[in-house]
Amino acid sequence: MKKIILFLTLAFLVASQTVQECPKDGSVFRCSSEPLEVCGIKSLNGQQIKETFVNSCQACSIGKVEFTIQGKCEDYLQEAQFCSPSEKHVQECAGQIESKCAWFDQQVKCLVYPCALNVKNKCSGCKIKNVLYTTEGECPK
Structure with a gap:
């Protein structure tokens, strides 16, 4: 049982x-x-x-x-760079700064668009719980 x-x-x-x-x-x-x-x-x-x-x-x-x-x-989004399962478990991200917009998955219910957060690089975005993918540059306003 x-x-x-x-x-x-x-x-x-x-x-x-x-x-x-x-x-x-x-x-x-x-x-x-x-x-x-x-x-x-x-x-x-x-x-x-x-x-x-x-x-x-x-x-x-x-x-x-x-x-x-x-x-x-x-x-x-066509330009979406999805976070792989291994990227979700990275302990430390390199210091390289390349502005990204980290988009949350459907489990996060946002009240306003975009349902995303500005991050310094893909690694730092993918480490955030419920981030599904990143796109280049800052998030749309």
């Missing part, structure tokens, strides 16, 4: 996350075709490549992406 409760709790936590990291070992899964569209992200030469997939399982096994974000890629 305890194992069932633990499994259901873990399943709920995974389902409620906006960002999901793909296995790094290149595992291939048997995936359903149940649509729950995600934006798959992979890095190539320091740039993020974004592609919409039917679901996270297909993105991770077929698309060979590093992580997924709920929703179609087109649902987000």
Whole structure:
């Protein structure tokens, strides 16, 4: 019984996350075709490549992406640089200053636009809880 409760709790936590990291070992899964569209992200030469997939399982096994974000890629700003799961856990950021706008995920309910915060670089933005991505320059007013 305890194992069932633990499994259901873990399943709920995974389902409620906006960002999901793909296995790094290149595992291939048997995936359903149940649509729950995600934006798959992979890095190539320091740039993020974004592609919409039917679901996270297909993105991770077929698309060979590093992580997924709920929703179609087109649902987000084109210039969005998503925070990877590893960037969320960085302890210390380099001192390089390159002004960024850090955008919050849907869990943060903002009263005014933009639902974002000015930060000194992508690293410092991604460390903030519920920041989903950054864009170049200062946040719009």
